[in-house]
Amino acid sequence: MKTILLIEDDTVLRENTAELLELSxxxxxxxxxxxxxxxxxxxEKPDVIICDIMMPEVDGYGVLEALSYDATTNSIPFxxxxxxxxxxxxxxxxxxxxxxxxxxxxxxxxxxxAIESRLAKAAIISRTIKEQSSTPIVVSEDNGLKNLHELKxxxxxxxxxxxxxxxxxxxxxxxxxxxxxxxxxGVVKNHKMDENGKELITSLHKAxxxxxxxxxxxxxxxxxxxxxxxDSELAGISKTNLKDILEKSKNISLELMxxxxxxxxxxKEQLLQMAYSSVRKKTAQTILQFAEVLNKKSExxxxxxxxxxxxxxxxxxxxxxxTLSNFKKDGLIEIEGRNIKILNLAGxxxxx
Numbered sequence: 001m002k003t004i005l006l007i008e009d010d011t012v013l014r015e016n017t018a019e020l021l022e023l024s025x026x027x028x029x030x031x032x033x034x035x036x037x038x039x040x041x042x043x044e045k046p047d048v049i050i051c052d053i054m055m056p057e058v059d060g061y062g063v064l065e066a067l068s069y070d071a072t073t074n075s076i077p078f079x080x081x082x083x084x085x086x087x088x089x090x091x092x093x094x095x096x097x098x099x100x101x102x103x104x105x106x107x108x109x110x111x112x113x114a115i116e117s118r119l120a121k122a123a124i125i126s127r128t129i130k131e132q133s134s135t136p137i138v139v140s141e142d143n144g145l146k147n148l149h150e151l152k153x154x155x156x157x158x159x160x161x162x163x164x165x166x167x168x169x170x171x172x173x174x175x176x177x178x179x180x181x182x183x184x185x186g187v188v189k190n191h192k193m194d195e196n197g198k199e200l201i202t203s204l205h206k207a208x209x210x211x212x213x214x215x216x217x218x219x220x221x222x223x224x225x226x227x228x229x230x231d232s233e234l235a236g237i238s239k240t241n242l243k244d245i246l247e248k249s250k251n252i253s254l255e256l257m258x259x260x261x262x263x264x265x266x267x268k269e270q271l272l273q274m275a276y277s278s279v280r281k282k283t284a285q286t287i288l289q290f291a292e293v294l295n296k297k298s299e300x301x302x303x304x305x306x307x308x309x310x311x312x313x314x315x316x317x318x319x320x321x322x323t324l325s326n327f328k329k330d331g332l333i334e335i336e337g338r339n340i341k342i343l344n345l346a347g348x349x350x351x352x
Contacts, residue, residue: 001025001026001027002026002027002047002048002119003026003027003028003029003044003046003047003048004021004026004027004028004029004046004047004048004049004050004115005029005030005031005037005040005041005044005046005048005049005050006018006021006028006029006030006031006050006051007030007031007033007034007036007037007049007050007051007052007055007060007063008030008031008032008050008051008052008055008081009032009033009052009054009055009056010052011032013104014030014032015030017050017111018030020108020111021111021115024112026115029044029046033055033056033057033058034051034055034056034057034058034059034060034062034063035057035058036057037049037051037058037063038058038063038066038067041063041067041073041076042067042070042072042073045072045073045076046076047076047077047119047122048076048077048078048079048115048118048119048122049063049067049076049077049078049079050079050081050111050115051063051064051078051079051080051081052080052081052082053080053081053082054082054083060080060082064078064080064098064174065174068173068174068221069174069221071220071221074174074175074176074221075122075175075176076122077099077100077118077119077121077122078098078099079098079099079100079101079102079114079115079118080098080100080101080102081102081103081104081106082101082102082103082104083103083104099118099121100114100117100118102114145245145248145249145252146249146251146252147251147252147255148252148255148256148259150252151245151252151256152182152208154237154245155181155182155235155236155237156182156184156235158237159181159182159235159236159237160179160235160236160237161184161233161234161235162181162233162234162235162236163231163232163233163234164186164228164231164232164233164234165228165231166228166229166230166231166232167227167228168227168228169225169226169227170188170211170212170226170227170228170234171212171222171225171226172222172225173192173193173221173222173223173224173225174221174222175221175222176221177212177214177220177221177222177239178238178239178240179212179236179237179238179239180210180211180212180213180236180237180238180239180242181210181211181212181234181235181236182208182209182210182211182234182235182236183205183206183207183208183209183210183211183232183233183234184207184233184234184235185207185231185232185233186206186207186228186229186230186231186232186233187204187205187206187207187228187229187230187232187293187294188204188205188209188211188226188227188228188229188232188234189201189203189204189205189226189227189228189229189308190202190203190204190205190211190224190225190226191224191225191226191227191311192223192224192225199307199311200311200314201308201311201312202224204229204289204290204293204312205293206293206294210256210259211226211234212226212236213260214239229294229304229308230294278352279315279319279320279323280323280326280351280352281351281352282313282314282315283309283313283315283320283323283324283327284327284332284348284349284351285313286309286312286313287302287309287333287340287342287348288342288345288348288349289312290302290304290309290312291342300341301336301339301340301341302339302340302341302342303338303339303340304338304340305338306320306321306324306338324340327348330347331343331344331347332344332347332348333348
């Protein structure tokens with residue numbers, strides 16, 4: 001019998017929903033607020049969590065965040081239940097890592113269907129993880145990989161290939177981080193949501209870049225989300241298999257450490273630019289960055305959303321649009337719909 005944790009401060013709704021679920025052959029645990037709900041989730045390890053948003057002590061967002069950073073609870077399917085129907089609230093909940101979102105009042109079939117689909121998805125993911133863990137990729141000392149180039153070839157040859165359409169989510173912040181990816185084709189953005197629901201793009205990755213690194217020691221969830229900027233193809237292997245490879249090759253470990261250190265330095269440079277550069281310089285540098293990542297020549301157009309450009313630059317979309325208009329007037333770029341074509345590369349590079 002599957003166990004469901006219901007966190008709801010409305011006594012009548014909590015009792016009625018619990019009875020409905022019990023009649024559907026679920027074992028139900030209830031909690032009247034978010035603070036107690038977090039404790040019960042960690043103690044009971046339920047199969048599904050259904051949680052209201054507006055509650056005393058700790059709200060639903062706080063519950064989800066607390067559980068996402070605990071290795072024992074971060075993979076439990078999480079369904080938000082709330083009277084709030086505004087788009088920004090729904091998006092905030094889903095961007096934080098919720099698996100589903102139901103609004104009050106809800107139909108019995110709607111609730112049961114959401115639970116069943118979450119349980120089914122969890123079962124598939126669990127089975128996949130077990131299969132990957134039970135069939136490790138063996139790298140012997142004799143035929144071990146010698147450098148980062150060979151490691152990338154190994155991803156390409158033995159990795160699990162996944163294909164994503166433009167705009168598809170590869171993983172969400174708070175998801176179980178059991179896979180490391182190598183991008184074979186396309187462009188991927190890493191991004192986080194601030195407390196106001198505004199997206200901040202933290203990095204851009206192109207073909208031949210690694211994606212999804214978290215701690216090898218702790219079962220740390222993904223600390224940011226990854227979404228495709230264009231149609232992409234990725235090869236993934238489990239963290240367990242990659243850890244085994246790194247333990248057998250000191251040289252690859254050192255090369256990978258150097259690569260990640262360089263990436264960290266690039267991110268710091270981007271943050272400094274966002275903090276201290278003028279709006280014109282931020283916009284110019286972001287256009288150049290996208291052109292480089294998308295591997296576009298100066299005569300080719302860059303097709304990218306204004307919101308993504310603004311997010312990377314760290315400025316308001318309205319400010320970015322005004323700056324792009326000024327660049328167009330100055331003959332630096334050409335704009336047609338969502339396409340931006342660089343007309344004066346040197347001019348953009350010289351903007352302060």
